[in-house]
Each structure stands twice: as C-alpha cells, then as structure tokens.
Amino acid sequence: MRISGLADTSGVSVATIKYYLREGLLHPGVATSATQATYDDSHVRRLRLIRALTGPVGLSVQQARAILTLVDDPGDDLYATLGRAVGALPPATSPTPAGDPDPYPRARAALEALGQVFDPRFPAVAQLETALAAAEDAGLPISPERLLAYGRSLRELAAYDLQRMPAEPRAAVEYTVLGTALYEPVILALRRLAHQDVAARLDLGG
Amino acid sequence: MRISGLADTSGVSVATIKYYLREGLLHPGVATSATQATYDDSHVRRLRLIRALTGPVGLSVQQARAILTLVDDPGDDLYATLGRAVGALPPATSPTPAGDPDPYPRARAALEALGQVFDPRFPAVAQLETALAAAEDAGLPISPERLLAYGRSLRELAAYDLQRMPAEPRAAVEYTVLGTALYEPVILALRRLAHQDVAARLDLGG
DNA sequence: TAATATTGGAGAGTCACACTATCCAAGCAT
DNA sequence: ATGCTTGGATAGTGTGACTCTCCAATATTA
Structure with a gap:
C-alpha cells in the first residue's frame, strides 16, 4: 500500500501523514525506490492510535509522541x-523550585x-x-x-x-x-x- | 484601586487584564473619568477564578467565558x-448528523x-x-x-x-x-x- | 514509448489562540 | 506644568497543527 492508499484507508490526509512521519509519530514505510515506499496494517493501526490520542483524548502531538515512545520502548520497570x-x-x-x-x-x-x-x-x-x-x-x-x-x-x-x-x-x-x-x-x-x-x-x- | 493596582494584587499583567476585559471574562471597573476606572475585590476574585480555569483546569478563554457566563447568569433550571x-x-x-x-x-x-x-x-x-x-x-x-x-x-x-x-x-x-x-x-x-x-x-x- | 499522474521529501504558508506591545489623547499627581 | 498613568484600540508575537507548493524521480496508462 502506498501513501495515498494509507490515506484512503485511514481517513487521514496525505499531507497529515507526511507531517506525522516528519514528527516521528508514525514509523516510515519500506522504501521500494527513491520516491516510493509501501505501508501496511501496522501503519493503519498506528494512525488510529495517533488520532485517538490527539483527538478525543486531547493530547498535543508532542504529548502523543511521548506516550507512543513509552509504549514502543518501555523500560523493564x-x-x-x-x-x-x-x-x-x-x-x-x-517544576518545583529546588530547596523547597x-x-x-x-x-x-x-x-x-x-x-x-x-x-x-x-x-x-x-x-x-x-x-x-x-x-x-x-x-x-x-x-x-x-x-x-x-x-x-x-x-x-x-x-x-x-x-x-x-x-x-x-x-x-x-x-x-x-x-x-x-x-x-x-x-x-x-x-x-x-x-x-x-x-x-x-x-x-x- | 486602579488597573495597575489590580495587576499588582492579582499577579496578572495590565496587558492581560485589558485582554480579559475585551474578551468579556472580567467585568469592567467603575469609570471615574474618560481615562480612569476603579476596580475592587470582586475583580481580584474573578481574576483568580479565570486563572484557575484557564491555567490548571486547562480551559481556553472561550470555554472559560462559557462557564463564567453560566455562573453569572444561570437559568432557573x-x-x-x-x-x-x-x-x-x-x-x-x-454535532450528531441529523436523522441518525x-x-x-x-x-x-x-x-x-x-x-x-x-x-x-x-x-x-x-x-x-x-x-x-x-x-x-x-x-x-x-x-x-x-x-x-x-x-x-x-x-x-x-x-x-x-x-x-x-x-x-x-x-x-x-x-x-x-x-x-x-x-x-x-x-x-x-x-x-x-x-x-x-x-x-x-x-x-x- | 510518450504523456500523465503520483511519490517522498523539504520548506513555506496558514489559521487560531493567547497574549503582548505600541499608540494616543485624556486625565492625575507633584 | 510636566511627566506618569489610564482606558481603549490596533497591531504584532510565538506556538501548535496542520496544509500547500515544489521538485525531481518514478509509476501508470494510452
């Protein structure tokens, strides 16, 4: 699936998908040439999660990225x-003033x-x-x-x-x-x- | 108390107080001349409430105004x-699509x-x-x-x-x-x- | 094969929001 | 009287989340 297919499936515009890629919320697709990459189901699911977090939950893109990073790379604790x-x-x-x-x-x-x-x-x-x-x-x-x-x-x-x-x-x-x-x-x-x-x-x- | 006194007491800058006045979150002071008005305790309390709503609670100015309007003018129901x-x-x-x-x-x-x-x-x-x-x-x-x-x-x-x-x-x-x-x-x-x-x-x- | 469309990537532009700054003429304080 | 403050208006700022425009390099289609 190419980027426009991902856009159609997910309901998120191509421009916005590019934006999420740039911001690191969405993992890149597999590049098949200098100007082509393919996306799969994992991207569709990830976009759904991103939209849930930035939409109804009301997180900013930065906050969503922080949460997604934790889910992707949790510590062992x-x-x-x-x-x-x-x-x-x-x-x-x-932040608390130090020394209080x-x-x-x-x-x-x-x-x-x-x-x-x-x-x-x-x-x-x-x-x-x-x-x-x-x-x-x-x-x-x-x-x-x-x-x-x-x-x-x-x-x-x-x-x-x-x-x-x-x-x-x-x-x-x-x-x-x-x-x-x-x-x-x-x-x-x-x-x-x-x-x-x-x-x-x-x-x-x- | 004039506007600078209100700013000092409340910790909100004069410019921001003027902004809240313009946006209708804060009721005007009593005008004593064309270029002077006095503010009192009710303004200090109101500013505290505005800051609580727009700060920790995280409301936008528009949302805060909607809430404040309801507190000021509740219906009888x-x-x-x-x-x-x-x-x-x-x-x-x-909004719900009509007819669903x-x-x-x-x-x-x-x-x-x-x-x-x-x-x-x-x-x-x-x-x-x-x-x-x-x-x-x-x-x-x-x-x-x-x-x-x-x-x-x-x-x-x-x-x-x-x-x-x-x-x-x-x-x-x-x-x-x-x-x-x-x-x-x-x-x-x-x-x-x-x-x-x-x-x-x-x-x-x- | 030629014409047309799409892609990834990057930069600039847009729009809304919450202030913030600048002006100004009209007081007020000293 | 003279410099500071005020209310009021307008314009500017910085941030965030997109959105648009370009481009050369493919893909697709006729």
Missing part, C-alpha cells in the same frame, strides 16, 4: 514507566489521610497539588472529608484495573499507559452522567 | 444549567446496563460515546463489565457530591458548574495516585 506516562500526560505542572522543603503540602496531607504512599517524585503528586490549589483559588476548596471519599472510591477503581492487567510485560505497559490516557475521558463522562442521573432522581429544578 | 456547563467543557464533540436513529450506541448500552437515564441531548452522552469509540479505535476497548464497575463507583461519588450541594440556588449553580470543572483534575490525579499505590503494594517491577 513497569512502575517507573507508569510514572513517566503520567508525567507525559496533561495537566502539565511547573515541602513543595506539595496539600497533596501530602491528602495522601497521608488516605494512607497512601507519598512520593514527591511522582508527577501525579504535583498534579494533585495544582488541582487542589486551583480549587482553593477559585473559592471552592476541597474538604479533607471529600478527599477521603474520592480517594476511597478511586482506589477501588484502581484495584479493579490492576487486577485485570495482562501478565505479559509488553501488554502490561500498553494496558497501563494507554489505559491511563484512554480511560480517563470515559471516567469523566461517566461521572458527569452519574451527576445527571442522581440529579434527575432528586428531581432538581425540573 | 439547575438541571439544564448543569447540562450547558458540561457542554461548554472539553472534550468537545462533533441511534447516534450513541455504545453510550446507550452502557447507561442501560447501569440502569441510568439515557438522554441523547445531554452532552456527556456524546462525550462518553466518543471516549468509548476512541478506546476501541486504539485497540483497548472497554468491556461491559469494566463499565459497570466504573459506573457504580462514580455513582457513589456523584451521590456524595449532590448530598453536599448548597440549598441556595445561586450557590448550587456555582457549586455544580465550577465543581465539574475544578474537581475533575483532582479526581484524575487521585486515580493516578491510587494506581501508583496499588501497584507499589503489588510490588510490580520494583
């Missing part, structure tokens, strides 16, 4: 790979209350701190009680996810990294719908 | 206002399985459909069983949230609309941290 994947995903957080003895006070308190590991090197810690600070700044601080309630429910979900993690390492990385990126929008949508459903049953304002 | 807020938040979904008898098959099946209301006019339905389709396209479809598990946990969270909704309508709108925007990042960060914690206890790859 799944735990560390998950950390890197989380760091590559939005929301981006500003307690850069994430809100996140630390929350995790201690939940009895969870607090490791300041994990990117999600900074993300949690930023999110809690934003809620405070906006005048809707999150109470410790609410954090506990959220944390407990989400821990159930996490346990469910990890129980179903594939045993084979490569599949496990894909499951973990892509699952983080792809399942989060599902979770947000389900939460919004749960709000709607509960509100409807309470017969609010209707 | 809280349920409908929540719907509008969800529609103003990312992820954006493409079943535009959201995945979302409909999921909500039926959960025993929740299915109302195709609610924007989160389209968001759920898009997210489920993206996961499928990327090769990691979400099983019905997983959807049930997610949906049940998130319904607990939603019930918790609505139990704590303020009784006063104006406060309820603010709580609902801003809560959707501000608490979602917290939930995602907590989920990521829960994954990390569960993974650590399973002693994966470490």
